[in-house]
Amino acid sequence: MGENGRVSGHDTPAPRNPGTDSSTEGASDPRSAQERIAELTAQIEQAIEDYYVHDAPTMADAQYDELERELKELEAKNPQLAKADSPTQTVHGDVAAGFAPVEHLERMLSLDNAFSLEEVDAWAVRAGEGLGSGADVQYLCELKIDGLAIDLIYEDGVLTRGVTRGDGRVGEDVTANVRTIDNVPDRLETDDPPAVLEVRGEVFYPTAAFEELNEQRREAGLPEFANPRNTAAGSLRQKDPSVTASRDLAVYVHGIGVHEGVALASQSEVYEQLKAWGLPTSPHWRVLDALADVHEFIEYHGEHRHDVEHEIDGIVLKIDSFAQQRRLGSTSRAPRWAIAFKYPPEEVTTKLLDIQVNVGRTGRVTPFGVMEPVKVAGSTVQMATLHNQFEVERKGVLIGDTVVLRKAGDVIPEILGPVEALRDGSERAFEMPKECPACGTPIGPMKEGDKDWRCPNTKSCPSQVTGRIEHAASRGAFDIESLGEESAIALTDPDKRRAEALAALRGGHVIYLPIRSAEDAELENFVVLKNGQEVQGADGVPLLRITREDDPLLPALQTPVVTTGANLFDLTAEDLREVFVWQPERRDGEVTGDWRVQPTFWSRPTFRHYKRENAWKQQKPSTVLKNTELLADELEKARSQPLWRVLVALSIRHVGPTAARSLATAYGSMDAIREADLAQLTETDGVGGIIAESVHEWFDVDWHRELVEAWAASGVRMADDVEEGFVKTLEGLTVVVTGGLEDFTRDGAKEAIISRGGKASGSVSKKTDFVVVGENAGSKEDKARDLGLTILDEAGFKDLLENGPADDGSSDEEGFDGADTEDSSDASAADQKK
Structure with missing residues (x-):
């Protein structure tokens, strides 16, 4: 939510309109107002918890803002019902379990919001009235970073604490994680540092680094992260600082709390001083004298919001002078001398080519819109969920409509509704299919009143099998690196996107097919593609172009090579020779609306044009792809x-x-x-x-x-090997492994402990019996020493696995690290047993 309490996400009902909803029309009735206030408060508080505590937003920005606006209006009309702990009166956030609570030296406030230039002007008028006539006001304008608020404490120039905002008074201690962020200095660049300095800033994930991270996850077959803000929040709040260190987080500081021994007169002076101390400040701020210039600043960055290094969701405006800030003061949750201008979610119009349905892993059938590709909020979108058939009816959209599309929270594509004035009579209503599009099984609600429809064919519905195969290959299961979502689709449901391609075809786009023989070059459909465009001549990729659904060259439906998952481990390269999938055609990295039929596991045969014969001839036959060979190897290991x-x-x-x-x-x-x-x-x-x-x-x-x-x-192992004479040497013992071991992976060490009857724990406590320490062990080793626990190196760990704990509990055994557990008042559970 940054500093203004906004929420990004989806999957919640549309907000009520405070101007038309019956609940607000009856606001003069205290009972109806009280009920609506309670309902709004519950919705907002749940959204806040999802956003701050769980880093899993469930509500779009605009929806959250609408709910908060409605609550403010109701409380203003019914002041006797307004409570001191209302979401409109408090700073949002909480301390999640697992983090130590830390009280801020000076309270961190939130910001009130403005959603139009008129509201900005009204704020400026109120501020001017508070300062008195003739006051010379300067406005500091800066980009509002979509990240996670952070509080940094420096004592005598040394970083001693990093704390999240929490509820504004108490936040979470994330010091170890903050120290891993590259641009946060451990020491200020000055010989005369302030005794205490409290610096406020925002942790964010740079957009370029975020795109690179998701690219790596795609290649590894892992699910992509939703957006930079949630990824930054989740990365900062990791229990293991090494995970935070692996993420390219950054910080920009923008404010100051307690500052002993240094005099500062304005916000702009703070920026210059923070920069002089070596702290990372944003280059995107200006001090302006006139509101007209403020308007210009807001409008410029609204048009260029995707041109900077991080996500933004608005502009923060502050009165620059500290003397004037003090005179204006604050409310219970926000300063009167600052406001956050919120940009509206980006909206565009595009053609709704079709409404189709998708079947998930559990059989749930979800309608989604297939659209003419359009760029919105910095990325190209051609699909958007419609949740269920009732949502389609509620929005009133027809297939063929020009629709208004918004990326809710700048992340999730959402169809808002049709532009009815552009209808020409060719549009048609969506009808929920009576049969599963993936397997043909009759579908419907599982019980009366269900809005969701499901496919009951759990055994062999291709879409459900896709989900199961992808899950089976995941890191927590067989860990088959080369079997991600796309490969799972190719094996189980290769025609999954066929309907989308045909919808694009009906909308005026084309489908490209690979040519399979030199004779295809004689067909009238034959074209040459170069850099995504059709060209005259022989320099490019030869393809066949399909422009209509009844073209006999259009490939027939395929029979999936995996139907229930039973034959997964029996697949051969030859079984996969003819498998192809439907992929969006791209040009310069952007989808064009055209489609291509693409082999998945074998290469296309290559063809070359020979000038002398003026003919195309096959140059290389299709061959097994490297990734297919890797898949075979990975299945063998699995x-x-x-x-x-x-x-x-x-x-x-x-x-x-x-x-x-x-x-x-x-x-x-x-x-x-x-x-x-x-x-x-x-x-x-x-x-x-x-x-x-x-x-x-x-x-x-x-x-x-x-x-x-x-x-x-097929040879899959169905029983764990038990060596002759194998004894559960760790029965009843708790072992923590921290740091890198030479001969054990993290999972391997855990399995070794569990298979011998022990408990593999991730945290050190008085109940821990042994702590195994490898390279870069970190704070767990320090805690083990503080508690007087038995610490082992890798050699000692191997001995423990084989022989169990020493009978006498001595600490000078080979591989043990001198903690005198016998004499310690905090003796471990293992010592007590001995």
């Missing part, structure tokens, strides 16, 4: 993964890595888990009733058992 990973890969509801490890440790084999009755499963340590019931029900389904049997026949 066969040997431990039992708990196989359990996760089966997509059993509620069974994640933790429950899977507990089941694998307790039973040792898939057969033993399958044969266990409900009571036995429930009594298993780390499982419980809900998971036990889910596992029991899963194995009652015929095709689930067939899937397990098929994988077993």
